[in-house]
Amino acid sequence: MKKRLIATLMPAALLATSFLSPSALADDYKIDTRGAHASVQFRIQHLGYSWLVGRFNTFDGKFSYDEKNPDASKVTVNIDTASVDSNHAERDKHLRSKDFLNVSKFPQATFVSSSFKELGEGKATMTGSLTLNGVTKPVTIDVDHIGAGQDPWGGYRRGFLGKTTIALKDFGINTNLGPASTNVQLELNVEGIRI
DSSP states (O other), X not given: OHHHHHHHHHHHHHHHHHTOOGGGGSEEEEEOTXXXXXXXXXXXXXXXXXXXXXXXXXXXXXXXXXXTXXXXXXXXXXXXXXXXXXXXXXXXXXXTSTTTTOTTTOOEEEEEEEEEEEEETTEEEEEEEEEETTEEEEEEEEEEEEEEEEOTTSOEEEEEEEEEEEEGXXXXXXXXXXXXXXXXXXXXXXXXXXX
């Protein structure tokens, strides 16, 4: 009787697993913003003489990653644009205005990935849609896989570094900052806790 039951259930189990997408086998992670083990930073040249560096203090996100099928990886990040912080209160007030982020109208920026391409040796490229200042554009992010493993609290973590450069005008930010300051470099340090 037991053998007959196993023989009956086995084809059903195989059929069910054949319908699972590769991403269904991936591990899901929540970005560890609560522990401040992640950051969204930016830098832009100031007059061509130096770099102005800042960050967004409030954001959240999640990602999935399967070591056996990394190209199925996905990520979503949501950023509170009013949390912009360049270590200068008056400048931050200006960055929140209509001249730049227009946070009263567009309080959130988002990135949603559409593809992930593993290049080997811990390198990858990710493409997706960035929505900023009410404009959605495709962007490509260069990715470094920093590492993964158990943490001291019984959890499992995985971390990545992502870098990309965007043109301000592509996102409707037309304030003239000079020829050296038309692009912004973005850096995402992502550490996720497996959920």
